[in-house]
Amino acid sequence: MQTLLADLHVHTVLSPCAEIEMIPPLIVKRGHDLGLDMIAITDHNAAGNVVAVERAAEGSGITVIAGMELQTREEVHLLCLFDTVDQVHAWQEVVFAHLPARKNEPKVFGVQLIVDETGDLLERNERLLLTSSDLSIDEAVEMVRGMGGIPIAAHVDRRAYSLLASLGFVPEGLDVAALEISRRSVPEAFLSVHEELREWPFITSSDAHRLSEMSASMRFCLQKPSVREIELALRHRKGRRAEMLA
Amino acid sequence: MTVQEIVEKLELKVVAGRSGLHKEVTGGYASDLLSCVIAGASEGNVWVTLQAHPNIVAVADLLELACIVVSEGMEPDEETLGRANESGIPILLAEESTFTLVGKLFQVGIRESEDADQA
Numbered sequence: 040m041q042t043l044l045a046d047l048h049v050h051t052v053l054s055p056c057a058e059i060e061m062i063p064p065l066i067v068k069r070g071h072d073l074g075l076d077m078i079a080i081t082d083h084n085a086a087g088n089v090v091a092v093e094r095a096a097e098g099s100g101i102t103v104i105a106g107m108e109l110q111t112r113e114e115v116h117l118l119c120l121f122d123t124v125d126q127v128h129a130w131q132e133v134v135f136a137h138l139p140a141r142k143n144e145p146k147v148f149g150v151q152l153i154v155d156e157t158g159d160l161l162e163r164n165e166r167l168l169l170t171s172s173d174l175s176i177d178e179a180v181e182m183v184r185g186m187g188g189i190p191i192a193a194h195v196d197r198r199a200y201s202l203l204a205s206l207g208f209v210p211e212g213l214d215v216a217a218l219e220i221s222r223r224s225v226p227e228a229f230l231s232v233h234e235e236l237r238e239w240p241f242i243t244s245s246d247a248h249r250l251s252e253m254s255a256s257m258r259f260c261l262q263k264p265s266v267r268e269i270e271l272a273l274r275h276r277k278g279r280r281a282e283m284l285a
Numbered sequence: 286m287t288v289q290e291i292v293e294k295l296e297l298k299v300v301a302g303r304s305g306l307h308k309e310v311t312g313g314y315a316s317d318l319l320s321c322v323i324a325g326a327s328e329g330n331v332w333v334t335l336q337a338h339p340n341i342v343a344v345a346d347l348l349e350l351a352c353i354v355v356s357e358g359m360e361p362d363e364e365t366l367g368r369a370n371e372s373g374i375p376i377l378l379a380e381e382s383t384f385t386l387v388g389k390l391f392q393v394g395i396r397e398s399e400d401a402d403q404a
Binding site: 113114175176177198203204205206207208210211 | 317318319320322323336338339340343344362
């Protein structure tokens with residue numbers, strides 16, 4: 040077993056709301072400074088910078104989890120984590136087919152930049168990414184599972200774009216791997232007013248939109264860095280362990 | 286006013302929960318955040334939303350709402366409809382926006398419940 044530190048929710052310059060400093064080499068450097076072993080790249084409704092961060096992380100010992108933060112039609116944010124760039128690119132194709140045709144308005148939302156491993160601009164994503172797909176949360180969860188990924192309900196403590204705000208409570212039988220508590224809440228304080236959720240696996244993560252927000256927010260004890268192992272650890276199965284550090 | 290009368294006056298399509306059409310409507314509420322509905326809607330209310338997730342039925346059941354009007358042409362899935370039939374909560378569909386539907390409900394005399402929790 041290995042003990043690994045992780046931040047499972049990090050945005051890049053592809054997210055219009057992220058700072059311009061969120062480029063692959065700086066994310067990897069900040070991850071290194073924090074002692075991180077795993078970083079999940081989770082841009083809004085897109086995954087175009089995962090490959091660049093993965094390349095930037097080569098030789099650093101940091102594993103990049105290929106992710107996305109999907110917005111479902113219920114306005115629920117869902118982290119979709121995969122092992123490989125190919126998997127998340129296939130998922131991105133599905134998501135793009137379920138986004139409205141509208142274009143991004145950079146003056147309103149910010150720019151959406153796809154960069155290389157050094158941070159140099161390759162192209163702009165012209166889609167409106169800060170909006171809902173027309174995938175329901177149940178459809179999205181099933182599809183992410185079907186493609187080998189794990190879905191995690193993002194920042195359930197927030198009053199917008201969260202499973203609990205939009206849908207009132209966790210739907211019966213929803214097959215998410217965990218619920219995420221944002222850095223804005225203290226997990227124990229959140230759970231004290233949501234006793235009904237105590238049996239769920241939880242993660243905390245930074246939801247970083249700037250480098251200073253990134254954090255070593257989870258400690259995993261698992262065999263190797265993969266989404267399957269992360270899920271086992273979240274459920275404390277087969278000797279794996281997961282611990283919130285917030 | 287009963288749910289059935291609202292169906293007729295607003296020309297809504299009943300897709301589930303027919304056994305609840307006789308229920309008396311006490312007032313109205315509109316929101317797409319179910320967490321707000323739980324805090325703000327009152328027993329017997331007609332609830333206008335564009336959410337079509339199965340959780341809408343559970344919320345209506347919990348609060349004993351009179352019916353759910355699903356706006357903007359959104360279509361609830363089989364699970365949502367099945368649960369509404371089991372709970373006897375009418376689901377009424379409309380192509381119009383929530384804004385227009387609330388306006389029409391206001392015109393026929395539906396108001397926000399006075400005991401509405403302002404939390």
